[in-house]
Amino acid sequence: MLCRVKPRPSSAMLQAMTALSREESLAIDAAAANHAHWQDLARVHGNGDDAYYDVEALIAGRTAMTEHEQAALDLAGGVSGRDVLHVQCHLGFDAITFAQRGARVTGLDFSATALAKAEQIAARAGVTVNWTLAEATRLPDALVGRFDLAYASIGAICWIGELAAWMQSVARALRPGGRLVLVDMHPAYGVVGSLEPFVVDFPYAFDGPRAFREPGSYANPQADVKATLSVAFAHDLGEVVNTAIDAGLRIDRLIEHTSCAFDPRGGVARREADGRYRVRLGGESGFPVPMLFTLVATKPS
Numbered sequence: 001m002l003c004r005v006k007p008r009p010s011s012a013m014l015q016a017m018t019a020l021s022r023e024e025s026l027a028i029d030a031a032a033a034n035h036a037h038w039q040d041l042a043r044v045h046g047n048g049d050d051a052y053y054d055v056e057a058l059i060a061g062r063t064a065m066t067e068h069e070q071a072a073l074d075l076a077g078g079v080s081g082r083d084v085l086h087v088q089c090h091l092g093f094d095a096i097t098f099a100q101r102g103a104r105v106t107g108l109d110f111s112a113t114a115l116a117k118a119e120q121i122a123a124r125a126g127v128t129v130n131w132t133l134a135e136a137t138r139l140p141d142a143l144v145g146r147f148d149l150a151y152a153s154i155g156a157i158c159w160i161g162e163l164a165a166w167m168q169s170v171a172r173a174l175r176p177g178g179r180l181v182l183v184d185m186h187p188a189y190g191v192v193g194s195l196e197p198f199v200v201d202f203p204y205a206f207d208g209p210r211a212f213r214e215p216g217s218y219a220n221p222q223a224d225v226k227a228t229l230s231v232a233f234a235h236d237l238g239e240v241v242n243t244a245i246d247a248g249l250r251i252d253r254l255i256e257h258t259s260c261a262f263d264p265r266g267g268v269a270r271r272e273a274d275g276r277y278r279v280r281l282g283g284e285s286g287f288p289v290p291m292l293f294t295l296v297a298t299k300p301s
Contacts, residue, residue: 017212017213017214017215018212018213018214019201019210019211019212020211020212020213022208024211025208025209025210025211025231026208026209028209028211028229028231030161030209030211030231031135031161033211033227033229033230033231034159034230034231035110035111036227036229037225037227037228037229037230038090038110038111038114039111039112039113039114039227040225040226040227041090041114041217041219041225042090042091042111042113042114042117043113044217044219044220044223044224044225045090045091045114045117045217045219045220046091046117046121049220049223050217050219050220050223051219052218052219052220053091053093053219055121055124058093058096058097058121058125059121059124059125061100063094063097064093064094064097065094065097065153066154066183066260066261066262067260067261068183068257068260068292068294069094069153069154069183071294072181072183072294072296073149073151073181075181075252075253075294075296076149076179076181076296077149077179078101079098079101079102079103079149080101080102080103081102081103082103082104082148082149083103083104083106083146083147083148083149083175084098084103084104084105084106084147084148084149084150084151085105085106085108085143085146085147085149085150085151085170085173086098086105086106086107086108086151086152087108087136087150087151087152087156087170088108088109088110088136088152088156088159089107089108089109089114089115089118090109090111090114090118091114091117091118091121092107092109092114092115092118092119092121092122092129092131093121094151094153095107095118095122095129096118096121096122096125096127096129098151099122099125099127099128099129100125100127103149105127105128105129105130106129106130106131106132106143106146106147107129107130107131107132108131108132108133108134108136108139108143109131109132109133109134110133110134110135110136111133112133115131115132115133118131119131136152136156136160136166136169136170137160137162137165137166137169138165138169139169139170139172139173143172143173144172144173145172145173145174145175146173146175147173147174147175147178148174148175148177148178148179149174149178149179149180149181150170150173150174150178150179150180150181151180151181151182152170152180152181152182152183152184153182153183153184154183154184154185154264154292155184155185155264156182156184157182157184157233157235157240158184158185158190158232158233158234158235159230159231159232159233160233160235161209161231161233163206163233163235163239163240163243164243164246164247166243167243167244167246167247167249168246168247170247171244171247171248171249171299174299175299176299176300176301177298177299177300177301178298178299179252179296179297179298179299180244180249180295180296180297180298180299181294181295181296182240182294182295182296182297183292183293183294183295184292184293185264185265185291185292185293186237186256186257186289186290186291186292186293187204187205187234187235187236187237188204188289188290189264189265189268189279189289189290189291189292190202190204190234191203191204192268192279192289193268194267194268195268195270195279195280198281202232202234203234204234204236205234205235205236205239206233206234206235206236206239207234208233209231209232209233210231210232210233210234211229211230211231211232212229212230212231212232213228213229214228214230215228218266237254237256237293240293240295241254241295244295244297248299248300249297249298249299250297250298250299250300251295251296251297252296252297252298253294253295253296254293254294254295255293255294256290256292256293257290257291257292257293257294258278258288258289258290258291259276259277259278259288259291260276260277260291260292261275261276261277262277263277264291264292269291270284277291278291279291
């Protein structure tokens with residue numbers, strides 16, 4: 001699996017990660033810290049030394065999307081011939097895939113470094129994507145009412161402190177009848193730091209900023225990342241649904257996925273006999289918790 005946006009650190013990375021105190025977390029400018037962090041990650045990603053960002057495979061037409069992301073797009077009617085906004089696109093892997101499939105695509109991110117690299121990759125792939133530098137919570141007026149589909153995927157909303165502003169911004173980008181497709185990590189999965197020993201190390205619901213210092217990158221732990229400080233936020237499923245409704249969207253589907261063909265956080269889920277990954281509470285025969293969720297919502301006509 002090739003991630004486009006950063007999930008919360010996995011248990012395999014926790015040994016090298018330092019969680020800051022509540023007081024320290026509250027004192028940090030989260031937007032500035034995350035911007036610096038993602039600028040630095042964009043610098044080290046997609047350079048051919050990690051398996052997450054296989055640029056050559058993308059150029060050859062191999063999608064980086066997961067089964068659940070593809071299924072969500074299918075629920076929303078696909079991308080061919082449609083105006084698509086990829087929110088928090090990072091290096092634009094999915095945006096480029098959409099363009100390869102015949103969509104008119106805008107990739108949006110707050111990292112100029114990421115967009116410059118995405119533009120180079122798109123040129124090599126022979127597709128046209130409109131790259132827009134902006135915060136996801138404050139889309140430019142030029143994007144208002146322009147899109148049939150707004151798409152955000154795994155590891156997106158955990159970096160958003162004001163989820164209501166994010167939903168309102170994305171909803172404004174849709175034209176009447178347009179749809180939001182959001183596939184992200186389930187908050188029940190996010191609370192689990194490890195299974196052996198069983199550790200809960202992150203809140204289920206929003207309780208403000210949680211700051212971490214983490215060397216390296218999720219794509220390459222050995223990468224020379226200098227801006228190691230980042231700030232994450234918890235969002236429970238009720239908040240996700242209610243902020244979408246408050247933004248004027250109609251919920252079409254909410255699906256909770258209790259298994260995946262990969263472990264989105266790496267080192268937390270177990271690969272079982274059927275080849276799929278699950279997180280079970282209560283041992284190997286316990287009940288699986290949701291790992292991802294899919295939200296499909298429509299802006300009414």
